[in-house]
Amino acid sequence: MAAPLVRACGFCAVKLQRGGWCSKYVLISTNTFAFTIVRPTTVSPQSKPSPRKNDPKQWVGVVGLEIHAQIHSNTKLFSGARVQFSAPPNSLVSFFDASLPGTLPVINRRCVEAAVMTSLALNCSINKKSLFDRKHYFYADLPAGYQITQHRLPIAVNGSLSYSHLVGQKWNQAVVKTVRIKQIQLEQDSGKSLHDDTRKQTLIDLNRAGVALMEIVMEPDMSCGEEAAAAVRELQLILQALGTCQGNMAEGQLRVDANISVHQPGDPLGVRTEVKNINSARFLAKAIDFEIQRQIDVLVNGGVVHNETRTFDFKLGQTIPMRDKESLQDYRFIPEPNLPPLIVYDNESTPVNADPQQVINIDLIRKNLPELPSAKRTRLVDQYGILPEHSFVLVSEDGLTEYFVSVLQETKAEPKKVIGWVIKELLALLKHYSLTVSQSHISPSSLAELLNLLEMGVISSPAAKQVFLLMWKECDKSPQQIVKEQDLGLVQNEKILEEICQNVLDGHLEEVAAIKKGNKRVLNKLIGLVQKEMKGRADPIMVKTLLERKIS
Amino acid sequence: MRCLDPRSGQDTCCIFWHATMIWGLWSGSTDGIFGPVRNPWGYSRQYKEKLITTGQCKEEPDWVITGGSSGGSAAAVAALTCFAALGSDTGGSTRNPAAHCGVVGLKPTYGLVSRHGLIPLVNSMDVPGILTRSVDDAATVLGVLHGHDPKDSTTVHHSFESFSLPDEVDVKNISIGIPKELQPSTQAVAFISPYEYPMPLAKTGRILNSGMIDRNYDRYFVKAQKVRRLIAEDFIKVFNSGVDVLLTPTTLSDAACYKDFIKEDNRTRSAQEDIFTQSANMAGLPAVSIPVALSARNLPVSLQLIGQRFREVDLLTIAKWFEQQVNFEAIDLQISDNIEKLPKKKTASTA
Numbered sequence: 001m002a003a004p005l006v007r008a009c010g011f012c013a014v015k016l017q018r019g020g021w022c023s024k025y026v027l028i029s030t031n032t033f034a035f036t037i038v039r040p041t042t043v044s045p046q047s048k049p050s051p052r053k054n055d056p057k058q059w060v061g062v063v064g065l066e067i068h069a070q071i072h073s074n075t076k077l078f079s080g081a082r083v084q085f086s087a088p089p090n091s092l093v094s095f096f097d098a099s100l101p102g103t104l105p106v107i108n109r110r111c112v113e114a115a116v117m118t119s120l121a122l123n124c125s126i127n128k129k130s131l132f133d134r135k136h137y138f139y140a141d142l143p144a145g146y147q148i149t150q151h152r153l154p155i156a157v158n159g160s161l162s163y164s165h166l167v168g169q170k171w172n173q174a175v176v177k178t179v180r181i182k183q184i185q186l187e188q189d190s191g192k193s194l195h196d197d198t199r200k201q202t203l204i205d206l207n208r209a210g211v212a213l214m215e216i217v218m219e220p221d222m223s224c225g226e227e228a229a230a231a232v233r234e235l236q237l238i239l240q241a242l243g244t245c246q247g248n249m250a251e252g253q254l255r256v257d258a259n260i261s262v263h264q265p266g267d268p269l270g271v272r273t274e275v276k277n278i279n280s281a282r283f284l285a286k287a288i289d290f291e292i293q294r295q296i297d298v299l300v301n302g303g304v305v306h307n308e309t310r311t312f313d314f315k316l317g318q319t320i321p322m323r324d325k326e327s328l329q330d331y332r333f334i335p336e337p338n339l340p341p342l343i344v345y346d347n348e349s350t351p352v353n354a355d356p357q358q359v360i361n362i363d364l365i366r367k368n369l370p371e372l373p374s375a376k377r378t379r380l381v382d383q384y385g386i387l388p389e390h391s392f393v394l395v396s397e398d399g400l401t402e403y404f405v406s407v408l409q410e411t412k413a414e415p416k417k418v419i420g421w422v423i424k425e426l427l428a429l430l431k432h433y434s435l436t437v438s439q440s441h442i443s444p445s446s447l448a449e450l451l452n453l454l455e456m457g458v459i460s461s462p463a464a465k466q467v468f469l470l471m472w473k474e475c476d477k478s479p480q481q482i483v484k485e486q487d488l489g490l491v492q493n494e495k496i497l498e499e500i501c502q503n504v505l506d507g508h509l510e511e512v513a514a515i516k517k518g519n520k521r522v523l524n525k526l527i528g529l530v531q532k533e534m535k536g537r538a539d540p541i542m543v544k545t546l547l548e549r550k551i552s
Numbered sequence: 553m554r555c556l557d558p559r560s561g562q563d564t565c566c567i568f569w570h571a572t573m574i575w576g577l578w579s580g581s582t583d584g585i586f587g588p589v590r591n592p593w594g595y596s597r598q599y600k601e602k603l604i605t606t607g608q609c610k611e612e613p614d615w616v617i618t619g620g621s622s623g624g625s626a627a628a629v630a631a632l633t634c635f636a637a638l639g640s641d642t643g644g645s646t647r648n649p650a651a652h653c654g655v656v657g658l659k660p661t662y663g664l665v666s667r668h669g670l671i672p673l674v675n676s677m678d679v680p681g682i683l684t685r686s687v688d689d690a691a692t693v694l695g696v697l698h699g700h701d702p703k704d705s706t707t708v709h710h711s712f713e714s715f716s717l718p719d720e721v722d723v724k725n726i727s728i729g730i731p732k733e734l735q736p737s738t739q740a741v742a743f744i745s746p747y748e749y750p751m752p753l754a755k756t757g758r759i760l761n762s763g764m765i766d767r768n769y770d771r772y773f774v775k776a777q778k779v780r781r782l783i784a785e786d787f788i789k790v791f792n793s794g795v796d797v798l799l800t801p802t803t804l805s806d807a808a809c810y811k812d813f814i815k816e817d818n819r820t821r822s823a824q825e826d827i828f829t830q831s832a833n834m835a836g837l838p839a840v841s842i843p844v845a846l847s848a849r850n851l852p853v854s855l856q857l858i859g860q861r862f863r864e865v866d867l868l869t870i871a872k873w874f875e876q877q878v879n880f881e882a883i884d885l886q887i888s889d890n891i892e893k894l895p896k897k898k899t900a901s902t903a
Contacts, residue, residue, distance in 0.1 A: 101671040102668065102670055102671050104705065338704075
């Protein structure tokens, strides 16, 4: 009797032919009475896998980023049309942007300077001679049919970006990581297409066509969403400090595409996918983590990752394949015939009789670079003795450093004390009400006044916190006023305090006994109870002294 | 009409006539939206006299083409309607109609005259061309048009100065090179006198100028660029060896009459027409076509001189000497006799 060819998989009951493959197991042999089912670790339809392949924990993500940063300039890269967000459609379009025949590109000096500044800040080597190319493809928002970019020889290569990645249970340990910058190139932005499905038409707005972009390519040195998000946030801070890009992802000034693959350490890199349509650093982290997990799931289940472009749907929190999956594009790169090579100079190579208007000197630009975020953080730690994670927060929040310094100027309180107020109390309120530092209800002077009251012992620390909240709500009242009105002044009347202390001691004989035995920490509980009675206004030192005296 | 040069603020001459120009690399200027351009020489006394004796081109349509692609401009100058006209020259499009219409056609050095406003064909070879009735006039117009234009990044900052030509030209020490061998096939052209390098000139032209861009463009495009560089280097070798200018015919023949022109496929015929003119565009060199004699059909025949980059003063000086020697006949236009035969005014729709 012929061996039955079909069996039900003993594990998932799917009917299998010999060699058949259900989601987890394969039927490899069968005879009349027995069949053998094995798990894919030993036999798989793909090549010989290692036993680790099934273990999701063994896979690591490999993430690279392609970032397009819109250069902050008055006019576009090759034409004199103005750059402005949210202008009426097609109101900022020159003949060149509309690609009318007979127009020619003329490079914008400010854009080259911005690219050089950014490249220097990212530790790149500047190519003193770089070239422009045409990248051809057809799309309605690209009227010329090509984009002018720098394909063969970009303006800068081989840089690095260091960023802090917060780890640990309380996110209080900062690990410094570095990602290599492959290159930075200048290129044109395209126009915008707005799809009107109701009337089945696409509307084209060319305001953005021709705006200068810096494409910053980061090597796949990152391994998860959080790292990528941290790198992007650091890049945003750098660009904003330089003034070369405003870095607002929501407004499209900074666009990030992620290239993601997974592999097992030691194995060659896996097939990568590209994820687009990410408009915040938070979504970037989500999209990357989702995609890494998706790829791991596919591979663990014996599937294959396809090289494709996916879009991030932030509502679902998932990446999904983009509708038009094109085959490999041939961009037909040719040198841009209307632009000579871009030459930048340094002190040595600047021609003697050069017109300074016509020459870009990278040494001069390097000299005039503003303070970068990393340098600022180090300086704040050295100058004020605050902790690195504090300076991290100060630099990350726009205007917070200036606020902090202003407060310090008007109070005798130590920086270490002030920083707590700025980072914990003030920032918490700002975040709660979604306000920027400049919109704070409490000015640096007011906070300084409050801290002075605290320093002088007029109020206690818990009381100060109450006053702070009231100051926020009643912006026009000074701290002294509030203290007076709410009667939050520190109580230092020994008689009153003694009475309260005695009451507390009488009511907690167990704790008293414990303290007498040597457990000093219980004293804090008693202090707390006294403060509770006094609504936090008792002089803490006096309370402690009194209690200790009474107990012993 | 006087106008100011926006760059220098000086008075300059003004172009106030717009002639029919064709956008394209090869043509007889016969496919424009307002109708084909007719060569004024086809209505000259000289041509009509010969017609009677040779019996050619008697049937309608019997008018003569201008060549192209700047045929309208050349016809306007030849018909005495204007002092000068502008054309474009990518492979000979100014010199070719200049030759057929018996006028001077100057292709300046690439980068000397701004291309801003010039509808592009091949950005690395296009230049605005100048059409006039005399070499002196061409020098005058060049004097106004040359110079760096901030709107065209490929114009150079050169110490080029406007010039006027001497009345007495001494050619005693001038060395003129004539290519020894030219094969009119599309495969190869042998060039330059002391060195005989067969150059796939015309083929390169086809590759660079045609739409043959596909996935293998890298191979063709880079190869064509290499050949182009070789051509440019060969010119330099020739000029370094003591040759001042090169001399060639401008076209292969005199102007055809329209009915003969449309018999052959436009492309096949035109493919050979730029054999003498294309190389100057490849190398970015200045070249000028000057009418020297009338053909057997009493239509203009021209010679071309090719010079060194930015040395238009030398080029045009020698051209002026030629012009003085040949004393080319002026066109004897007999408009009144031909009024009934002139094309009626068309109400062409504007696209």
